[in-house]
Amino acid sequence: MLEREEIIPLSEDVFRLLRDLIKDYCGMYFDDNSKYILEKRLSKRVKSHHLNDFRNYYRLLLYDKRRDEELSFIVDVLTVNETYFFREMNQLKALSEEILPELKNTNRESKKIRIWSAGCSTGEEPYTIAMMVLEQVFF
């Protein structure tokens, strides 16, 4: 049967409780603007435990004997598992139009630059950067 994805509303106070719990567990912190991330990504978990709201999901994470299992599961769910070519175009535009020309000037002598793409998953982002560097023919 096809089921529609349902987003369960997350109140501000329960968001803070949930956020603090996750931070204590794994150090991952969600600021006030990230409420929608928890709301969107954890609604399915709430439903899968036959719960109707986030308050009870928070209680499950506090008290349930399977809490560690659930917490480690939500760390996976909440970690950004996205990687694709030309992701975050605004940042790439800044790299291409602002940063690379500046690096060209400062590294004129050595003609070398070093770029670190931290947490690069399967490589789409560093390859994107490499392509942009190559396009800057002055290197």
Add this chain to the structure above:
Amino acid sequence: MAGKLASPVFYDVFERLMKDDDGHVRALAALGISRTGDLRAVEQIKKLLSDEYEDVQEATVAALSNLFSSANPPECGKVGISSDELIKMIGDRNPVLRKNTVLLLGEIGAVKAVPAIGFALKDDNIKVRHAVVKSLSMIRTDESIKYLTLALTDENADIRVSAALSLGFIKRQGVSDSLVLLLTDPDDAVRTAAVKALGELDDKTTVHQLVDLLSDHSGFVVTIAIESLSRIGGETARNALVRMLSSHDKEIRRTAIKSLAPFNDIENIILPYLNDPDWAARMAAVEVLGARVSAAGAVPAGRQGSVRVELEKLLDKEEDPVVRKAVEECLDA
């Protein structure tokens, strides 16, 4: 395939594809035609119920379900598929087909099928039994309630949880005794579900059993018992809830504060919690007391004034921005 494909052109295309030689195409076409929302499709889809391929049969059941859920209930009645055809499918060897058939019978409200659906509580497959509980809770006849009550004794804890929650959601009287038996279930989730369901039923005769659960080893059971007692109300419940305010467990304390909201004369009991070290407990106290300050006539004017004074004192020293905002809103209201 999302939403309705209302154009008659789609209907004609899907109808043709449902006769395709390829089973996969037939299955997708059945799902597609169901999205047109056109009830003429019922007859076409029914022909595929006995398709040679199980995948097509399964898609057919899902398609019928789509179609019925997109149509108005009276329309379903007019063109209703014979439940006999579906009842036979509950005995199919494919568990996915059994599960979907049971769900579909529930969705179309097939009262006649209740004994067959109830019999499927003996199915070896847990997903089928889950579907049975869901289906019975959609039909909601006395007979379906009887089978739902039977599901409370299922060997699988997850099924017992679903059945208990369904009975609470339906709010049919006369099932409290069966739910009370679950209060000693070894599984925490089952006890939690039973406590929640008893709260929904609002049966005052169960107050003492719920009070006993306030000393359960599971904090989850305790917090839900607090909320259920708050819903049921009465002097015994009120006294038990006041006792829970002194819990060292923050979440239990927060829940107890909120649970006193429906009761009278609790302002002085709640006021000390405006100074609770836990921000969420203070927030709960602000919510309960703030509602009394802002609602005219909720409490006598003198007492309303003293609550207001205490909230103003809190505003002077409160450092948590969210609690501050809540206090300001209460005082402005």
